[in-house]
Amino acid sequence: MTVIVAAPIALAPATPGQPRFAVLPPLALYVHIPWCLKKCPYCDFNSHEIRGDPEPERYVAALLADLEFALPSIWGRKVVSVFIGGGTPSVFPAATIDALVAGIRARVPLLPDAEVTLEANPGTFERERFAGFRTAGVNRLSLGIQSFDDAQLIALGRVHDAGEAQRAAEAAMVIFGNVNLDLMYALPGQTVEAARTDLATALSFAPPHLSFYHLTLEPNTLFHRHPPALPDEDTVAAIDDAVDATLAAAGYVHYETSAHAKPGRECRHNLNYWQFGDYLGIGAGAHSKLSFPDGIRRELRHKQPRRYLERVAAGAPLQETTVVTRDDVGFEFMLNALRLNAGVPSSLFAERTGYPLAAIANELAEATARGLLEADPTTLKATPLGRRFLNDLQALFLRERTAGAA
Numbered sequence: 196m197t198v199i200v201a202a203p204i205a206l207a208p209a210t211p212g213q214p215r216f217a218v219l220p221p222l223a224l225y226v227h228i229p230w231c232l233k234k235c236p237y238c239d240f241n242s243h244e245i246r247g248d249p250e251p252e253r254y255v256a257a258l259l260a261d262l263e264f265a266l267p268s269i270w271g272r273k274v275v276s277v278f279i280g281g282g283t284p285s286v287f288p289a290a291t292i293d294a295l296v297a298g299i300r301a302r303v304p305l306l307p308d309a310e311v312t313l314e315a316n317p318g319t320f321e322r323e324r325f326a327g328f329r330t331a332g333v334n335r336l337s338l339g340i341q342s343f344d345d346a347q348l349i350a351l352g353r354v355h356d357a358g359e360a361q362r363a364a365e366a367a368m369v370i371f372g373n374v375n376l377d378l379m380y381a382l383p384g385q386t387v388e389a390a391r392t393d394l395a396t397a398l399s400f401a402p403p404h405l406s407f408y409h410l411t412l413e414p415n416t417l418f419h420r421h422p423p424a425l426p427d428e429d430t431v432a433a434i435d436d437a438v439d440a441t442l443a444a445a446g447y448v449h450y451e452t453s454a455h456a457k458p459g460r461e462c463r464h465n466l467n468y469w470q471f472g473d474y475l476g477i478g479a480g481a482h483s484k485l486s487f488p489d490g491i492r493r494e495l496r497h498k499q500p501r502r503y504l505e506r507v508a509a510g511a512p513l514q515e516t517t518v519v520t521r522d523d524v525g526f527e528f529m530l531n532a533l534r535l536n537a538g539v540p541s542s543l544f545a546e547r548t549g550y551p552l553a554a555i556a557n558e559l560a561e562a563t564a565r566g567l568l569e570a571d572p573t574t575l576k577a578t579p580l581g582r583r584f585l586n587d588l589q590a591l592f593l594r595e596r597t598a599g600a601a
């Protein structure tokens with residue numbers, strides 16, 4: 196049966212074990228574009244080298260068909276943000292992104308002030324498209340800088356140099372103003388001084404948002420098979436401290452594990468993930484989490500771009516659908532919420548999961564007793580110790596599946 200949902204919605208009493216929502220969570224839209232000019236040796240995202248592959252118009256037509264397929268699952272709900280990510284969406288021409296944004300607007304109601312982000316690389320041919328992306332209705336640009344150091348960019352296998360990164364950041368600030376710069380740290384051979392220099396260059400553009408990712412060696416990457424020499428733990432801790440202190444002094448709030456923003460300039464799309472909002476993900480390998488009156492569902496679309504295109508044409512883009520059970524939901528909520536340094540109000544748990552907070556009372560008591568979670572009953576927030584051992588804190592909410600458990 197097709198479930199038609201309008202938000203907000205008040206519901207009849209749920210069957211025991213099922214969630215019960217007073218109001219459905221906010222809904223965001225993620226759009227995956229799985230191509231890049233070149234695959235970076237550290238990257239485990241669902242991204243593939245172009246090699247004359249993508250046929251942008253054909254892929255955008257598939258995305259819009261995919262969105263139409265999904266409409267019954269989000270009927271009547273307004274979309275609060277759109278994130279066009281990848282891969283590198285800026286490898287698509289501005290006219291194709293324009294057709295995509297217009298196609299989305301024609302099919303789903305966006306809030307008038309919806310944040311529409313596009314991920315871009317700083318290469319020259321991409322920079323020349325920025326104005327066209329802005330005209331297409333993209334109102335936030337997320338630029339994958341990684342480093343402003345030429346030697347590092349070579350070590351990371353990037354296709355742009357430091358000069359291009361600087362020119363792209365400058366152009367993004369002029370054209371969008373609403374900009375995020377992605378940088379990575381703990382790079383091969385990086386010193387604290389080198390990380391400080393990268394940070395100072397990033398700050399010289401005064402972007403309202405900065406993401407600092409600790410470079411991780413992901414399985415299935417070239418760096419995992421042939422690891423470069425990375426800085427030791429003490430150096431990484433010193434870089435962490437330097438980044439935090441410099442950004443705090445410059446007026447940025449460290450609001451999530453890897454994200455810093457000027458007050459009020461947090462990424463609304465990502466905040467919705469961390470606050471356990473709903474999201475529809477379209478495109479190759481995209482994930483969705485959608486709430487319905489009688490449950491929460493996760494969906495995964497076919498990952499291989501060619502397979503995805505075939506399956507969309509056949510009217511069946513989904514590879515997998517799973518129901519989030521009462522046993523799973525505590526961990527899934529905390530996995531996200533505890534990344535936020537200010538935590539979330541305790542009341543958000545029932546709002547976003549449909550279950551009372553009492554469903555995770557034992558886990559909360561244990562996390563608090565171990566000094567990993569603040570004792571304040573009005574918020575769910577990691578202590579400084581909990582932030583340091585975030586994986587251990589989140590793991591406390593994992594439950595073994597018991598057959599037949601609801």
Ligand SMILES: C[S@@+](CC[C@H](N)C(=O)[O-])C[C@H]1O[C@@H](n2cnc3c(N)ncnc32)[C@H](O)[C@@H]1O
Pocket residue numbers: 231237238239240280281282283314315316317338339340341377378379408409410411412413
């Ligand atoms: C999906 S990528 C998109 C950005 C764009 N394609 C680019 O690379 O410029 C998002 C960000 O994830 C980060 N990232 C990718 N792989 C990473 C890794 N192994 N460790 C830490 N950060 C990583 C990079 O900072 C990158 O900008």
Ligand code: SF4
Pocket residue numbers: 230231232233234235238239240242281282283316339
């Ligand atoms: S880091 Fe960005 S450009 Fe590099 S392979 Fe991953 S998604 Fe593509």
